[in-house]
Amino acid sequence: MPRLAYFGVLVFIVVGSGWLEVVMRTNVLRRSRRFVLALAPVLALFLIWDAYAIAAGHWTFDPDRTTGVTLLGSIPLEELVFFVVVPFAAVLTLEAVRSARGWSVGDEPPGEQP
């Protein structure tokens, strides 16, 4: 069980932001193709950064509190999930603020500024 400690933090992030999709009607899941397109370049860049940082010894992961499953022999599975879950939470938060306040985000077509 302790090997799921990092995963526990990831679950907290999902639960802590996921309720916005229901209560604030952020509609990000219904725009999942847009999310995947937005995530792709970010995911690629940060996985490269992570792989470099691990290879250079910038950071290490406690083997007793991570599953030990890795990608390409170095990046823990938890890191991959982190780089999906955190961007998802960020988009949910931005859309939740838009939902609550009605503020312009910058993607509005001309003449449709809220």
Added chain:
Amino acid sequence: MTYTQLAFAGVGLTILLDLVVLRTRLLLRRVFWVAYAIVVFFQLVTNGVLTGFEIVQYAGDSIVGTDTPRFIGAGRIAYAPFEDLLFGFALVVQTLAWWVWWGRRGVQYRPLAGPPRWRSETGSGSAPSADGT
């Protein structure tokens, strides 16, 4: 390169991406800074757990601080290296900039966010409605 150098470079490239490359200009918008304030609070909490319990450990020679986490000071904020705030800023801003960029190009601009559930009975608020009308 050290984590410190990479983190500052990451922030610089991220600012360029938002202001110059994609011209999404999120960094000039109130909506971004309010959302980021919420995100950074939860980053301090969750990253504090990851670094305070040493689930993730940092090499002292790659950061301004040392490899021993402390709550505040010596290059650390809520147990995490301050560099993590730069890293998180880059991750969040790049994601949101691409999100806005695709929406601006008409890729799933709709369904728009809102209104919040508690405002749905009252009908038209200041927030755009879910079907965009």
